[in-house]
Amino acid sequence: MTSSSLSDSTPAAFEKPKTWEPMRFPLFRMFWAASLASNLGTWIHEIGASWLMTDLSDSPLLVSAVRTSMSLPILLLALPAGVLADRIDRRRLLIGTQFLMLVVAASMAFLTWTNQVHPAGLLGLTTLMGLGMVLHVPTWQACTPELVPRRLLPQAVSLGSISFNLARSVGPAIGGFLIGVWGPWSAFAMNAVSFAGVLFVLLTWKRETTEQHFGKSFSQSMMEGLRFALHERIMRNVLLRVFLFVLPASALWSQLPLLARFQLQWDSRGYGLMVCGLGVGAVLAAFSIDRLRYRFGSDRLLAGAMLLFSVFLALLAACTEQLPALLLMLPMGACWMIVLTTLNATAQMTLPQPLRARGMACYLTSLALAMSAGSMIWGQVAELGSPAVSLVVAAGLMAILVLPTRQASIGTALTETEESNG
Numbered sequence: 001m002t003s004s005s006l007s008d009s010t011p012a013a014f015e016k017p018k019t020w021e022p023m024r025f026p027l028f029r030m031f032w033a034a035s036l037a038s039n040l041g042t043w044i045h046e047i048g049a050s051w052l053m054t055d056l057s058d059s060p061l062l063v064s065a066v067r068t069s070m071s072l073p074i075l076l077l078a079l080p081a082g083v084l085a086d087r088i089d090r091r092r093l094l095i096g097t098q099f100l101m102l103v104v105a106a107s108m109a110f111l112t113w114t115n116q117v118h119p120a121g122l123l124g125l126t127t128l129m130g131l132g133m134v135l136h137v138p139t140w141q142a143c144t145p146e147l148v149p150r151r152l153l154p155q156a157v158s159l160g161s162i163s164f165n166l167a168r169s170v171g172p173a174i175g176g177f178l179i180g181v182w183g184p185w186s187a188f189a190m191n192a193v194s195f196a197g198v199l200f201v202l203l204t205w206k207r208e209t210t211e212q213h214f215g216k217s218f219s220q221s222m223m224e225g226l227r228f229a230l231h232e233r234i235m236r237n238v239l240l241r242v243f244l245f246v247l248p249a250s251a252l253w254s255q256l257p258l259l260a261r262f263q264l265q266w267d268s269r270g271y272g273l274m275v276c277g278l279g280v281g282a283v284l285a286a287f288s289i290d291r292l293r294y295r296f297g298s299d300r301l302l303a304g305a306m307l308l309f310s311v312f313l314a315l316l317a318a319c320t321e322q323l324p325a326l327l328l329m330l331p332m333g334a335c336w337m338i339v340l341t342t343l344n345a346t347a348q349m350t351l352p353q354p355l356r357a358r359g360m361a362c363y364l365t366s367l368a369l370a371m372s373a374g375s376m377i378w379g380q381v382a383e384l385g386s387p388a389v390s391l392v393v394a395a396g397l398m399a400i401l402v403l404p405t406r407q408a409s410i411g412t413a414l415t416e417t418e419e420s421n422g
Helices: 026-056 060-087 090-113 119-146 150-181 184-204 218-231 233-263 268-286 289-296 298-318 322-350 353-384 387-407 413-421
Strands: none
Touching (some): 026 060, 026 090, 026 119, 026 150, 026 184, 026 233, 026 268, 060 119, 060 218, 060 233, 060 353, 090 119, 090 184, 119 150, 119 322, 150 184, 150 268, 150 289, 218 233, 218 353, 233 268, 233 298, 233 353, 233 387, 268 322, 289 322, 298 322, 322 353
């Protein structure tokens, strides 16, 4: 897909691949199951870290800093990690990152269990977990096109999102239960266990080593990926739209623990249930995203989802009752999934194979920059006002940004590719 394809029109009818069609390929199924296990552990872990910080401190800034500390390594190191994934054997790199994250999660479990953790230590270990994630995510995503035919790549990306959101649907509830019964240490321990399944899949994957691009220096390879991402029109617009959506949307993630605990008077299980609602909404949206994309086109679909998210965010800020707040999680999760899955799939369809890991690293950098900056901004707004005020301001900003982001077209990168291969 090239930058010339900027039309937002709906293509003519043709036989479209089914959402679950990539599951016909055994290797993809194995990776999908491993990803589900890893995502489940990650969500349980995140619930544990966020809730533990509310035990250690009632400062909105420190609670927001948990998410920032996870995103900061991605912001600083995603592009070098992408270069690494394009230059060396991705399988070995993934094995190393899984082992690193297992050690960090186990350390967090031990320190929390023995009551030796404090806010600075929690943020430091969370940053180390983010370091493992920055090495893992672009490498893992760059492997996706090796698992299915190109025509099924949008469906493979959607299934990856389903895995992520299935885990989000169940993981927070499990995490809330574990925290309520045994304490936050059990959430970290469960995450450590989840890495074992991923390591098993990677150790049994017989992959031919193809990344040995030593003709250019490390810095030259990094600049090559950055130039492509910034100069190729579709990719540049994807990066812009990711940033302008996640910047205000990050208010939800950074302020939700405080909103659940103090405004809605919920315990850790209630907080987990709210995050679970986001995951359920996202999974439900996954089954209709292809139909919506063909009906409205990618650009209009993204604009609509972004506008709706801003409305629901403002409504959430006004909620003082638990049930209405929980119900709002469903459409917000759907909007989140529609925006990021569409942008992620467009990026993967646009990137050439030799630059795929570096290009996805640029995507993750844009997302992490918005998440880190947004979390700190909304934490500061909450310090000056309240979590509800922070959500209202973020909702207003997102509504204002709908029109300018609509001008940054991502065209028909998904539908045209499927049409030509259908």
